[in-house]
Amino acid sequence: MKLDPFYLIVDSAAWIERLAPLGVKLVQLRIKSKNETGLRAEIRKSKGFCAQHKCQLIVNDHWRLAIEEGCDFVHLGQEDLQTADLSRIRAAGVRLGLSTHDRVELETAMFAEPDYVALGPIYPTILKKMKWMPQGLERISEWNRRVAPIPLVAIGGLNPDRLNGVFEAGANSAAVVTDITLSSDPETRTREWIEKTDRWR
Numbered sequence: 750m751k752l753d754p755f756y757l758i759v760d761s762a763a764w765i766e767r768l769a770p771l772g773v774k775l776v777q778l779r780i781k782s783k784n785e786t787g788l789r790a791e792i793r794k795s796k797g798f799c800a801q802h803k804c805q806l807i808v809n810d811h812w813r814l815a816i817e818e819g820c821d822f823v824h825l826g827q828e829d830l831q832t833a834d835l836s837r838i839r840a841a842g843v844r845l846g847l848s849t850h851d852r853v854e855l856e857t858a859m860f861a862e863p864d865y866v867a868l869g870p871i872y873p874t875i876l877k878k879m880k881w882m883p884q885g886l887e888r889i890s891e892w893n894r895r896v897a898p899i900p901l902v903a904i905g906g907l908n909p910d911r912l913n914g915v916f917e918a919g920a921n922s923a924a925v926v927t928d929i930t931l932s933s934d935p936e937t938r939t940r941e942w943i944e945k946t947d948r949w950r
């Protein structure tokens with residue numbers, strides 16, 4: 750399976766409605782704060798916008814709702830994995846991306862036969878407090894040797910200037926939140942990401 754090299758992560762369908770028309774082809778809906786009704790509505794709207802723009806939607810955390818809403822890709826972290834029913838996810842034909850932050854987590858992830866593996870945080874991130882030190886580029890190469898041909902996603906503190914480094918080190922896709930969502934001009938920044946990832950597409 751091939752992932753688009755630009756992997757946008759946002760916290761609402763409104764962001765997808767705004768940025769997918771620019772040519773985003775891979776987006777994760779990562780909502781931490783809503784109740785089930787609100788989440789379902791956001792997933793449903795996101796699915797619609799993604800279908801309209803031929804963009805792959807990945808639902809973070811909420812795998813049950815993703816299945817119920819007919820989505821086909823979820824992302825889970827290691828804590829999520831402890832309570833997730835992988836056989837239900839697989840039986841529903843839903844693909845699975847998994848987070849990893851150290852070698853033990855990588856072993857756990859590989860055992861679950863994911864459709865991609867994410868490694869982070871590559872650089873310091875301001876989005877959330879993390880107990881891991883930044884991984885650095887060498888770690889991407891180590892992960893690539895271990896997971897290939899499964900796609901490897903790099904995440905954490907990424908920006909357009911850091912992209913060549915992460916792809917040259919062996920990442921197949923670069924995930925981003927704040928470099929775009931906190932930008933003073935998210936549309937222009939999104940176009941810059943699309944352009945800078947083009948040679949890896």
Ligand SMILES: Cc1ncc(COP(=O)(O)OP(=O)(O)O)c(N)n1
Nearest residue numbers: 809824825826827848867902904924
């Ligand atoms: C592409 C990608 N990589 C890592 C994460 C982090 O997942 P997780 O560790 O479960 O943390 P939360 O995002 O749920 O806070 C991700 N969401 N996407």
Ligand SMILES: Cc1nc(C(=O)O)sc1CCOP(=O)(O)O
Nearest residue numbers: 869870874876905906925926927
């Ligand atoms: C949600 C998330 N997960 C990470 C991990 O390492 O698993 S880093 C991260 C935050 C990414 O946001 P930004 O692009 O703003 O740094």
Ligand SMILES: [Mg+2]
Nearest residue numbers: 810825826829
């Ligand atoms: Mg999670």
